[in-house]
Amino acid sequence: MKKLYFFLVLLFPIITYSQTSGFSLRGNVTAVSTKQAIPDAEVLIINKKNAVIAKGLTDVNGQFVIHKLPLNQNLQISIHHLSFQSTLLKLAAATTKTTKELHIKLTANNTVLNDVSITAQKKVSTYSTKQHKHIINVTDDLLANGGNSLQLLQNLPGIDVNLQSGAVSLRGSANVTVLINGKPSNLSTQQLLRQTPANMIKQVEIITSPSAKYIADGTSGLINLILKKQEAKGFNSSLVLGVEHSKNTRPSSYIDVNYRRGNTNIYGNFNFDFGKTATLQELNRSDQSIRQQFDFLHDYKNYSFKLGSDFVLDADNTISLYTYQSISNSTLTTNGTTEMQPTNLVVINNSHYRESEQVYNFDYLVKLPKEGAEFEMEMNYSISKNPEDSFNRFPQNPSDKRYEYTNDIAGTTQAWLANADLTYPLTNTSTLEYGIEFRSQNNSSSIVTDQQVLQGTPPVIRDRGTTEFDYFRSMTSMYLNYQYELRDVYIEAGARIEYFHSKGTFSNSLQGKRHTKDDLFSVYPSLSVNWDLDKKNSLQMAFSRRIDRPSMYQLSPIQEWVSPLTTSEGNTALKPQFSNSIEANYTRSIKKGNLRIGSFYRRIDDLIGRSMTLDPNNSLRQLFSFVNYDYSENYGLEVQLGYRPYKWIQLQSRAEAYIQETKGLINQRLENIQNTLYKFMVNSNVTLSEKLSGQLGIYYRARSKNIQFTVAPFTNISAGLNLSVLKDQGSISLRFVDLLNDINYDYSTENPFPQVGNYNLELNSVYLGFNYTFGSEYETRARKERALRETEKAMF
DSSP: OOHHHHHHHHHHHHHHOOOOOOOOEEEEEEEEEOOBBOTOOOEEEEEETTTEEEEEEEEETTTEEEEESSSSSSSSEEEEEETTEEEEEEEOOOOOOOEEEEEEEEEEEEHHHHHHHHHHHHOOOOEEEEEEEEEEOOOOOGGGGOOBBBHTTTTTEEEETTTTTTTEEEETTOOOOEEEETEEOOSSSHHHHHHHHHGEEEEEEEESSSTTSOOOOOTTTTTEEEEEOOOEHHHHHHEEEEEESSSSSSEEEEEEEEETTTTTTEEEEEEEEEEEEEEEEEEEEETTTTTEEEEEEEEEEEEEEEEEEEEEOSSSSEEEEEEEEEEEEEEEEEEEEEEOOOOHHHHHHHEEEEEEEEEEEEEEEEOSSSSTTTTEEEEEEEEEEEEEEEEOOOOTTTOOOSEHHHEEEEEEEEEEEEEEEEEEOOSSSEEEEEEEEEEEEEEEEEEEEOOOEEEOOOOOOEEOOEEEEEEEEEEEEEEEEEEETTEEEEEEEEEEEEEEEEEEEETTTTEEEEEOOOEEEEEEEEEEEEOOOSOOOOOOOEEEEEEEEOOOHHHHHHHHHHEEEEEEETTTTTTOOEEEEEEEEEEEEETTTEEEEEEEEEEEEEEEEEEEEEEEEEEEEEEEEEEOSOOOOOOEEEEEEEEEEEEEEEEEEEEEEEEEEEEEEETTTEOOOOOOEEEEEEEEEEEOOOEEEEEEEEEEEOEEEEEOOOEOOOEEEEEEEEEEEETTTTTEEEEEEOOOOOOOOOOEEOOOSSSEEEESSSOEEEEEEEEEEHHHHHHHHHHHHHHHHHHHHHOO
């Protein structure tokens, strides 16, 4: 923390220094035909690099004023309005502090209005690429309506979602970091994505080769979820009600509101969904004639909301505050039957979870005197709690505490994040980014149980006892990033320097107490080069070094029940794994679309992998844990095509091939698996009429193999429809998922036993939803349409 305070002291003169020079621009905007004032017109000031350096809105009298514009520069002013043609004017350079006056007249344009209206009715995910990241606007993704973030991500390019386990992979690797508004969460990726509704997400950023400005976590890259934030003028709101049905029925609701007046915007959204999901797992072991069947029923209630405000103090200073809260109350009931000789085991597990996360964020943004320069300071605090009460019943012999026992589990994680970032243009073609960041995470978990276990030689039944695990880690980092642009070449190079510290204490009444500690100093360089060969062709190459730190699940030595014959525990001695990645991409603009071809190579050192051993006290039981291996190498090829053959249809297709290397220790024997994974997906968005639009998604995942299982191929076909109603103020949506009911995750294995099995998931479903929008923004649009009709009457 001392380093952070020192850095803020150094930057204090920059923060407090305000721009004293500049000129002001004042004007009014009116309609050509009616000579009436035009309110709510957007005014943009553009410099010679075509960058927007200031903006404003006309008031009810059509007037606007913008202060502190740079002297001695030729500028342009652009005026935009829904019902009128856009206008671009040149502004001669001002040499002294003065106030310029402008009188601008706009011409009505009903063609513009119609185009905008039709676009608003199309429910389409838009794709764009900006330097090293792919930005996907998912606000109108029909295939994710009413679902959670896991269901949303499975439709996006480059991302693979295991809907059974909740694991997310990027470019064939599960070592990806998922962020919310650029911040890591205390919750596991599975918890975070299942509890975050798709309705709350505005954009998804996929960053495969992050620059040094980003956190170094995630060897395969970052997935950043940008939550919605209403900013429209006045009071505005939207309401979404829906219900999903398959074997069980799952209702959901979502409301989004904001109130903006003057320089203050207050916004919030709330989501509530509940229901049940059922999963059936079967597992057959041929060498011992053992058959296992597990019937899982997840009964849940999820609540989440975001509340925030933006305060524009003046043209140069903005303060933003928000809090995000999520609560999940759920019960997981497991009925397990293990058929084996000479008897059968029937185990019933009932677990009650009360998961919650609270996030509080403060952000202060300052525009510095030099054009394009800014300083941003941010602080973030979060706390998550994961208490669990579970009860295992063993009807055959309730007095056998190996199978009939209770668990009282507590888990709390607190995290602090503070960062300061400075962006400073050195010249017209180069920019320097500099920043520091401090992150800390404090985890405390415990389990109180009356379970008994076999231990020792000869084996003796003993109480497992109480287990506690406290773990703290902190990261202090500094980065320097340089950007240079010359004609058709853009270069970005930087490095992130990080000091990592961790310490942990594990204690158990049987195993005693042990401590762990680690200190690590690392450097993470990054380099990206973009070259526009011509107007249609471009190349991009990038290199980055990244880290994947062990999760709490991988570290915690507290044993977790998986099945009557499987137990998993973490390893406190795990080290982080590091990756060095190189990627190359080629993009070509074609008639009515674009083509992108990409490839990458990734080497991971100190690879974190599975270890599986037989229980020394029970030859039928297997124990799972994690260890570090030397390294693994991965390759990949991706081809993506966006094509719009006609105005009413848009196609997005993608083919992927990944060569993966995984390593694991099975019964003290090192296994090295080479797997080639193929995936193919295509999304089509269709405008069926002015009011009706549709979307069809096809996803195919070929056979895959890891250290333990071989998973059979499957196909997912989903479809959605959206009908605009109530004068475009409302819409009705219909969604079908897994129409072929093919996502069942059939698998087989020879390690450590010959087994075959499958999951029968409750994924094939139908969703019906209703969306209604109201407030000042809609009323303003209606008023503009009426004004346009009056203007047209006057013209004729």
